[in-house]
Amino acid sequence: MDKIVIQGGRRLRGSVPVSGAKNAALPLLFATLLGSGVSRLQNVPELRDIRTVAKLLQIFGAEVRCDDGSMEVDTRSVLSVEAPYELVKTMRASVLSLGPLLARFGHARVSLPGGCAIGARPINLHLKGLEAMGAEIELDHGYVEARAARLKGARIYLDLPTVTGTENLMMAATLARGETVLENAACEPEIVDLAEALIKMGATIEGAGTDTIRIQGADDLVPYEHKTMPDRIEAGTFLVAGAITGGDLTVTGARERHLEALIAKLREAGAAVTETGSGLHVSAPERLSAVDIKTSYHPGFPTDMQAQFMALMCLAEGTSLIRENVFENRFMHVCELQRMGADITIDGHTAKIKGVESLCGAPVMATDLRASASLVLAGLAAENTTEVARIYHLDRGYEKIERKLVAVGASIERVAAD
Ligand code: EPZ
Numbered sequence: 001m002d003k004i005v006i007q008g009g010r011r012l013r014g015s016v017p018v019s020g021a022k023n024a025a026l027p028l029l030f031a032t033l034l035g036s037g038v039s040r041l042q043n044v045p046e047l048r049d050i051r052t053v054a055k056l057l058q059i060f061g062a063e064v065r066c067d068d069g070s071m072e073v074d075t076r077s078v079l080s081v082e083a084p085y086e087l088v089k090t091m092r093a094s095v096l097s098l099g100p101l102l103a104r105f106g107h108a109r110v111s112l113p114g115g116c117a118i119g120a121r122p123i124n125l126h127l128k129g130l131e132a133m134g135a136e137i138e139l140d141h142g143y144v145e146a147r148a149a150r151l152k153g154a155r156i157y158l159d160l161p162t163v164t165g166t167e168n169l170m171m172a173a174t175l176a177r178g179e180t181v182l183e184n185a186a187c188e189p190e191i192v193d194l195a196e197a198l199i200k201m202g203a204t205i206e207g208a209g210t211d212t213i214r215i216q217g218a219d220d221l222v223p224y225e226h227k228t229m230p231d232r233i234e235a236g237t238f239l240v241a242g243a244i245t246g247g248d249l250t251v252t253g254a255r256e257r258h259l260e261a262l263i264a265k266l267r268e269a270g271a272a273v274t275e276t277g278s279g280l281h282v283s284a285p286e287r288l289s290a291v292d293i294k295t296s297y298h299p300g301f302p303t304d305m306q307a308q309f310m311a312l313m314c315l316a317e318g319t320s321l322i323r324e325n326v327f328e329n330r331f332m333h334v335c336e337l338q339r340m341g342a343d344i345t346i347d348g349h350t351a352k353i354k355g356v357e358s359l360c361g362a363p364v365m366a367t368d369l370r371a372s373a374s375l376v377l378a379g380l381a382a383e384n385t386t387e388v389a390r391i392y393h394l395d396r397g398y399e400k401i402e403r404k405l406v407a408v409g410a411s412i413e414r415v416a417a418d
Contacts, residue, residue, distance in 0.1 A: 004388045004402060006379035007411035010280040010351070012247035014408040018235045019045040019399040020069070020252050022226035024190040024218040026093045027167040028197050028228060031055045032073040033100035034174060035201050037223035043398045044196040044228055048392070052091040056083055060101070075223075078105075081202065085111035085142060091396075094115060094163055095123050098146060099172035104136060108146045112139070117368040119327040128174045129156045129169040152215055153178030161186040161211065161297045165192055173215035173402065174203040182213040188298040189258050190320055200224040232258035233304045234398060235280065237373050239263075240308045241405065242282040243271045244381045249408060251281040261301040265291055265309065269316060290318030290355050295325050307333045307374035315381055316355040321351045333371035336364040337365055340378055340386065366393040373398065380410055389417075 020043035020363035030053065044050060046069070046406040054064045061079040065072040079103045088094040088111035091099035096340045101108035104284030115121050123144075127137050130146060133153040138145040153176050158165060171194075171205070173180035185191070187209055195208030201224045235254035242249030243266055256263060256275045263280075268291045271284040281336040290313055295303040303326040313320035314337055324330045331351055334344050339362050343354040366372030372394040388394070391414070394401060402412045 001389065001417045002391055003392070003415050004376060004391050005415050006376065006388070008379055008382040008384065008412055010020065010245065010380070010409050011382070012242050012245045012249045012405070012408045012410060015252050015278070016238050016404050016408050017252045018230045018238070018417065019031070019043075021045070021190060021231035022047055022049060022397050023194070023233070024193040025228045027096050027164070027171070027190070027194045028054055029057065029071065029073065030088040030096040031171055031194060031197055031201070032057070032062070032223065033078060033097065034076055034104055034171060034306045035221040035223045036076050037112070037412035038072055038074045039223035040070060040072050040225045042227040044069055044071045044144060045231065047399055048378070049091050049093065052094070053342070056094055056097060056390060058380070059084065059087070064241070073235060081105050081108045083110040084379060090407045092121055092296065093164060095126060095358050096168055098126065098144065099168035099301070100371045102146045102148060103172045103175040106147060106149055108144070110151070112142050114146060117332055119172050122382060123157055123165070125160060125162050125165045126168045129165065130159070131170060132156050133172060133180065153180040153219070155181045155183065158185060158391070163188050163191070168203065170199065170213060170215060171306050173174045173217060174198055174201070174205070174221060176217035178217055180215045180217065182192055182215070183211065185211050185213045187211060189229060189232060196292050197224045197226040232252035233302065235259060235413060236262045236289055236302070236305045237308050237398070238279055239266060239273065239280060239282045240312050240377055241380060243269075243288065244312050244377050246284050248277060248283045248285050250281045252281055256280060260390060261299060262305050262309070265293055267300065269312070273371040288312065288316045290316040290353070292321040294323040297326070303327060303330060304370055306330060307370040308377055310334070310344075310351065310353060311337065311374045313353045314344070314356065314359060314378065318355055320353045320355070321350055322353065325349065331336040332367035333374040334340040336371070336375055337378055338366060340382055342378070358383055360384060363387040363389065368392045369393050369397045376412075380405070380412070
């Protein structure tokens with residue numbers, strides 16, 4: 001297993017580009033199953049999870065061609081509706097195949113994703129919504145077996161604004177008979193991006209990006225041509241990289257409206273964040289001030305930025321309280337940061353971070369995607385050498401991160417494990 005080796009203490013300067021959004025591309029690729037023909041998606045990030053979706057689409061029978069950041073998906077030969085456990089267990093977002101397969105073919109057999117490092121990650125709200133649309137759902141040997149001659153529109157109140165739950169049900173509703181209303185829907189920008197592509201396929205959708213989404217079902221949909229939105233979490237990670245190193249960094253392709261909560265907290269801590277013609281610029285003093293954050297659903301502070309922001313607070317002046325409200329086990333990065341000299345104590349869902357003057361490089365281990373990003377950020381600012389092991393977690397969500405960071409002055413390299 002590869003590792004990343006970082007010599008800390010270098011200020012990042014220059015411009016770093018943001019890739020296409022992983023959490024937009026994943027549902028966008030599954031949405032191709034809703035129509036018959038060749039869909040083209042541009043600005044697709046080169047990530048492990050994207051390769052997993054391509055494999056799944058091929059298992060369903062689609063033809064997938066990748067070329068320099070674009071993907072073509074030909075769904076005219078789709079025959080299978082089964083997403084096997086061997087693949088689903090490696091990527092929970094495979095559950096996003098459930099809605100499209102059921103809506104288009106009347107049947108879907110998708111392995112239950114199971115939990116992951118950050119939590120149990122149930123999909124009960126996905127299934128409850130599909131049942132409200134008339135699907136018969138059975139659990140059989142770890143698989144969800146869903147059938148419906150044709151889904152029917154329904155008014156669905158989501159107990160929690162689940163992101164993939166909203167996406168699954170929005171996709172399913174595009175081919176249902178009649179109108180579906182999703183209430184208490186997730187509002188993330190990735191949902192707006194998906195809705196834009198579905199509308200290009202011929203769907204009728206209003207309210208994406210708000211907590212109430214109305215979908216008028218169509219009899220069939222056609223393929224789309226679409227460009228994936230920029231990855232706001234990668235962008236936020238680079239903003240923190242610029243701040244934690246006291247650097248002067250432009251994150252090209254980043255959009256302020258996608259990251260308002262994070263930017264507000266960076267400014268409160270003393271960093272200067274400004275929108276430029278090409279993206280977002282960040283600069284920061286030698287030492288920032290500690291601020292408190294509470295993660296919540298969009299447009300609140302994103303849980304996917306909690307670990308990265310904690311790395312920043314490890315070196316801030318004062319004490320920061322970070323409360324994780326979305327997932328039940330998203331502090332796996334804490335013990336690794338403590339090994340680098342961070343002063344963090346945990347009380348239930350709240351971490352108390354007392355800023356220290358410096359962190360010391362150390363061998364650390366990634367446990368999940370955003371925890372691994374947090375350790376890279378800490379390594380960029382720490383004295384001496386940090387080695388981050390198990391970076392296959394990092395490769396799930398960050399395209400060529402070490403190359404991008406080297407280009408703005410970091411001393412970071414990927415070392416193939418012996
Ligand atoms: C999406 O996961 C993202 N993944 C996650 O990003 C992100 O952390 C999360 O949304 C929250 O923003 C993708 O978009 C592929 P949820 P998702 O359903 O949809 C509970 C990353 O780092 N819940 O919004 O799986 C759930 O347990 C990843 O890129 C139910 O109880 O998250 C959680 O507590 C990590 N029942 C809360 O809702 C359900 O049926 C929010 O989960 C569904 C969810």
